[in-house]
Amino acid sequence: MTADPGARARPARPPRASGAARRSAWGRALRPWLLLAPALLVLAVLLFWPLVRVLLVSFQDYGLRQINTGENNWTGLDNYRDLLGDSFLWTRVLPNTVLFAFACVALTLVLGTLVALLLTRLGRTWRVICSTAIMSAWAMPAVTGTYVWIWIFDPLDGVVSGGLDGLGLIEPRETNWFTERWSFYAIATLNVVHHGFPFVAVTLYAALLTIPRELPEAALCDGAGPWQRFRLITVPAIRPAFTVVTLLSIIWDVKVFAQIYLMPGGAGANEDVLNLGVWSYIQSFSRNEYGTGSAIAVLLTLLLLAVTVVYVRTLAREGDEP
Amino acid sequence: MTRRTSRAGRLGLGAAVAALLAFTLFPVYWMVSSAFDPAAGRRGSDVLPSGITFDHFGHVLDEGDFSRYLANSALVGLGTVLLSGALALFAAVAVARFRFRLRTKVLVMILMVQMVPLEALVIPLFLQMRDLRLLNSLIGLTVVYLAFSLPFAVWTLRGFVAAVPQEVEEAAYLDGCGWWRMFRSVLLPLVAPGLVATSIFAFITAWNEFVFAFVFMQDDARYTAAVGLHRFFGQYGTDWGAVMAGSTLITLPVLVFFVLVQRRLAGGLAAGAIR
Helix, strand or coil: CCCCHHHHHCCCCCHHHCHHHHHCHHHHHHHHHHHHHHHHHHHHHHHHHHHHHHHHHHCECCCHHHHHHCCCCECCCHHHHHHHCCHHHHHHHHHHHHHHHHHHHHHHHHHHHHHHHHHHHCCHHHHHHHHHHHHHHHHCCHHHHHHHHHHHCCCCCCHHHHHHHHCCCCCHHHCCCCCCHHHHHHHHHHHHHHHHHHHHHHHHHHHHCCCCCHHHHHHHHCCCCHHHHHHHHHHHHHHHHHHHHHHHHHHHHHCCCHHHHCCCCCCCCCHHHCCHHHHHHHHHHHCCCHHHHHHHHHHHHHHHHHHHHHHHHHHHHCCCCC | CHHHCCHHHHHHHHHHHHHHHHHHHHHHHHHHHHHHCCCHHHCCCCCCCCCCCCHHHHHHHHCCCHHHHHHHHHHHHHHHHHHHHHHHHHHHHHHHHCCCCCHHHHHHHHHHHHCCCHHHHHHHHHHHHHHCCCCCCHHHHHHHHHHHHHHHHHHHHHHHHHHCCHHHHHHHHHCCCCHHHHHHHHHHHHCHHHHHHHHHHHHHHHHHCCHHHHHHCCCHHHCCHHHHHHHHHHHCCCCHHHHHHHHHHHHHHHHHHHHHCHHHHHHHHHHHHHC
């Protein structure tokens, strides 16, 4: 908008009002679209069209034959009728997905907030040590992190069963935490929280740093107790960031895939531990029922769409553009 | 704050720090020490490895073909970083510096797109890549990762571009720069920290991604490291020393990256998340 010669010649006037700017209006109107075009094209081809296509496939009985010939095989809402009428969805997959996400989000947020507060109370050296340790937890990729946790909880030679065996608490060869639904998800939760809390801690710590130094001191002079100072100074300072990390955590934890799929029995062998993402994958790529798999994927998307609406609304309310 | 902390408070802080360090570092320690342990599979709960050996690393790199997988991952990651950095910066300048019709709609759309569960797009993207004959190609995977990292990169960089004062740009115009020259010598250096943050994010997205690489890459010469590790896991049963050596090789570059740039990363992500 300031790129036209008119604006350059008369810098004192607001550039948008200058006559030359109006003359080159076409160039100006085109420039943002030229800059946006590559990004929008990529998003359209690789996110929008697939999103439409998963919906189209979910209304079909789409198997190997359709994969190979590319022809359509419309069955209307049959896939959804089968899915929603199946008690497996309501008693297994949905509880697995939602409860697991809830536990992960709650623990991630509590731990992340506590660690952020802890960082503000440390001296420089210990803060660097702690934040480096946090970074190491964050840096471990989901895939390798999952393998490490499986190894730690390995029923035969893992450190936990070895340690508990040494204390005489368990019979190592008779305890397998991966076969039972609750212990399976407890380990998955530990894995996801370990990987997820650093983002929350680092973001909230950055938000805490925006509090001017004088503010808590002034509050202290006015006789505010620690709880009052926390409620009146700390909470408002981190609230916008907290909203964002909460919603991002929900979104990430609802659609967890690798951390479940890679666990023993998680790839379909143990139906008790399926969540929406893994179920969709197995229906499609192991059983070649791409229609059903797509319908499950659409359900997952709808679940997250609800969260997204809240996310956008909250951002808008925080006074941010748009 | 520390100066007024009481004795009990100091003790509490110490305990909290110890717990934090144990929780964050234990998995990393266990992974690395098992990778060097000659008898990793029979380790049990021994805190120290029974010895130091590089055999597991040699094994995964030679017989496990891991060097090829790591190279594939690095190529895909690098391609993703370069493409997403360029496309995102252009788009960010467009939405942060120009007022045009539909601008708000484009912004909302980019935000919404960021929330699409990528796991739900495995099936259609598989079909699409199959139609385009890009299934076993590193380029196909790079393009898909580009789409994944783009919305976040645009959204983050937009904050950085908006933070550059308009006056700085106008000064450049007064000095006789054209728009492109201004972009190159004024805007680009000033948003460099944002580019660093989004590049790291893009690289790590690509380096860590599992499910798409798992579905797309059927020829094992094209496996990325994350997928190669999975095959390795199945093929050799529970050779934990080897699996941990592979895990260490995958984790190490990311770990070094994170620790080196941690201050900038925190600032960049926070700027993106808060703005």
